[in-house]
């Protein structure tokens with residue numbers, strides 16, 4: 001019974017929602033002895049599986065995996081009947097769980113939380129409900145679902161139709177009989193694809209209105225796969241553990257086969273196996289690079305299109321059903337049972353809304369520009385306002401009355417997808433910024449619930465009352481979420497992951513794509529570091545260990561992990577010859593870099609002998625001369641050659657449109673300081689004198705270099721200035737060595753673990769220059785006279801020991817009146833920006849470098 005508004009009920013915790021998340025949250029909170037109330041809009045438990053009762057509704061993660069794991073006894077008592085269980089069976093299961101743990105007594109059904117306000121005086125949430133009651137609680141947890149807020153039917157005239165209207169997400173409990181009816185289905189996402197074959201069985205005529213063709217593979221439903229059951233039977237705990245630490249929440253072996261390099265036979269075999277298996281994570285794992293590499297993705301996408309063409313007999317219909325406007329996997333792929341086959345039935349018709357958009361819904365049916373359709377029933381399978389819809393709709397206001405809707409006007413902002421700054425003691429389960437919809441959600445739900453429960457338990461033990469993320473930690477996490485998405489093909493699609501299905505919704509990638517395992521690791525680290533990035537308060541306590549949990553670019557972290565796993569000896573323990581051999585071997589295995597128009601090798605005659613060079617000329621027009629960039633490779637004056645920086649030189653050439661001349665200067669320890677610097681200057685003089693022969697424009701010459709190559713490039717500029725020529729238009733210094741002082745903070749922060757270490761830097765210096773020479777500006781250009789030098793672009797990387805000397809050089813140049821562009825390679829190491837074709841996140845930095853190089857020269 002509802003209490004009068006004047007006597008609000010009080011609970012430790014209120015949970016909104018009684019689906020998979022809310023039920024398990026209630027179970028855990030009860031275990032902690034907290035007073036809990038769950039409020040649920042629906043008339044019973046089940047969430048998704050209460051509402052989505054449309055024909056054909058099933059899970060699309062195998063039910064052996066799409067299930068709770070917190071209660072081993074429950075697992076023994078419940079047996080799923082099929083590989084992909086139906087909605088009624090999953091609903092039965094959730095009802096069974098609720099009964100088994102007596103959960104219903106703490107759930108108020110048919111009750112929606114209509115508003116939530118944070119009371120700063122009381123440190124309590126004040127909730128109001130659709131039943132008119134007011135409830136106070138210390139913690140408010142929204143378990144309101146990622147796919148629970150149906151999208152409104154935003155079609156002109158939607159209210160006018162006189163026949164029956166159904167939404168797949170709000171299907172009548174008594175079911176619908178379409179026998180003898182003319183039925184329209186609008187939408188071909190997951191729900192449409194599941195329901196269309198079954199509606200077609202009953203309907204006299206079925207017309208499907210498709211805006212976007214979707215990728216779907218056959219589910220091959222049937223009994224649960226024997227191999228999976230065997231694994232579970234033999235070691236259930238081990239299997240569940242593996243799921244928790246897998247990428248998607250289902251333990252599969254990630255492939256290392258690359259689409260681009262695999263043979264046609266291997267490609268076909270892997271694809272056919274995945275097609276036969278009928279599992280989402282299988283078809284998403286045909287190639288390791290299909291999520292990031294357009295060419296690899298195209299191979300899988302085209303094979304699926306081939307299948308569609310082989311199933312659908314009418315060539316025109318099959319072409320309309322072939323998805324061509326997005327990369328495979330960038331919209332949620334579907335699993336189906338006889339979906340494409342349905343279009344071979346004589347009473348089923350497909351209308352392509354791209355060619356024939358709906359003009360309006362009428363009383364009788366649907367009108368497109370060319371045709372009028374009469375229907376007895378219209379089924380909307382138009383999806384959800386995903387991930388944020390239910391959260392924003394529930395009118396939550398935190399500190400200073402700022403609502404979630406206001407705070408998230410430009411897109412959701414969360415810390416770990418669990419909390420958001422300004423909203424103390426407010427948790428979201430599977431919120432935006434968590435793996436949620438990209439994962440087996442039961443695994444993600446259990447992880448979130450456990451994390452929140454442990455957090456509340458810890459707070460109680462420590463006598464703390466409030467918890468709230470800091471804006472710094474939250475901004476860092478949001479950046480990381482977007483960084484993870486940016487290296488994939490996902491942001492290219494108009495998907496609901498991007499909010500693109502809801503008019504006016506900000507275009508932001510909503511879930512965390514870094515993986516369930518990586519995410520769990522981050523959450524665990526946050527907790528074990530004393531709740532890094534959270535402010536916790538209690539009587540007489542206000543503690544905050546502020547910071548950002550993930551600052552490194554995800555692909556850079558991956559490269560470091562792979563390299564650490566290779567167990568290579570530290571470079572500085574090797575002889576120069578062995579270190580060079582190691583570098584050369586590594587260069588064999590990397591991608592070649594972009595195509596350029598022409599690559600030629602030659603030699604530069606200098607008094608000390610010939611210096612080899614390699615010239616890169618851009619492809620395409622204009623035909624005539626171009627600006628020249630003389631480039632010096634990295635390698636600590638000891639390592640490197642024309643091959644070592646070849647992909648980077650191609651990249652610089654392609655992006656800048658300049659002719660790049662990469663010069664191999666003499667190396668230490670065979671020839672020590674100042675030979676490398678002298679060679680660099682000699683090479684610049686020679687390139688200037690031979691500009692026309694090299695295809696360059698006389699007088700338009702810049703220098704560039706990476707690491708020690710940037711050191712000699714910077715020195716060459718100083719020598720050219722002192723010699724009053726040649727004229728240098730600009731200097732591009734990528735992660736330059738400009739000083740021998742190793743006391744700067746970046747040496748302390750990044751001195752170990754990021755490939756270029758303090759020890760290696762010392763090894764380089766020892767090979768190159770005597771300590772007495774290291775103060776010479778030809779070794780340490782930071783100590784030179786910087787007046788009158790060419791404009792500079794200096795690139796520094798966050799995780800580089802040399803970062804601070806790069807910044808120091810930029811500041812010193814500016815102080816000397818030199819125009820400087822300081823480009824920060826955020827989340828990168830000393831080497832990662834140069835790893836063309838390997839570290840995707842380096843591409844935007846290199847795009848900026850290309851722009852800087854072009855800016856050195858007058859516009860063509």
Ligand SMILES: Cc1cc2nc3c(=O)[nH]c(=O)nc-3n(C[C@H](O)[C@H](O)[C@H](O)COP(=O)(O)OP(=O)(O)OC[C@H]3O[C@@H](n4cnc5c(N)ncnc54)[C@H](O)[C@@H]3O)c2cc1C
Pocket residue numbers: 016017018019020021022039040041042046047048049050052057058059060061066111112113114143144145146147148191390394429430439440441442445
């Ligand atoms: C058709 C369909 C199939 C799916 N299949 C899969 C699958 O195979 N694998 C997978 O991993 N995921 C699948 N999902 C995603 C699915 O949503 C999750 O797996 C899971 O069921 C989510 O559970 P939940 O408890 O977090 O949210 P939900 O199940 O969505 O429950 C949220 C509940 O909160 C209630 N609620 C919302 N707002 C309020 C409010 N303000 N006050 C009170 N109550 C409120 C809603 O009524 C709802 O009952 C599917 C989703 C759909 C729609």
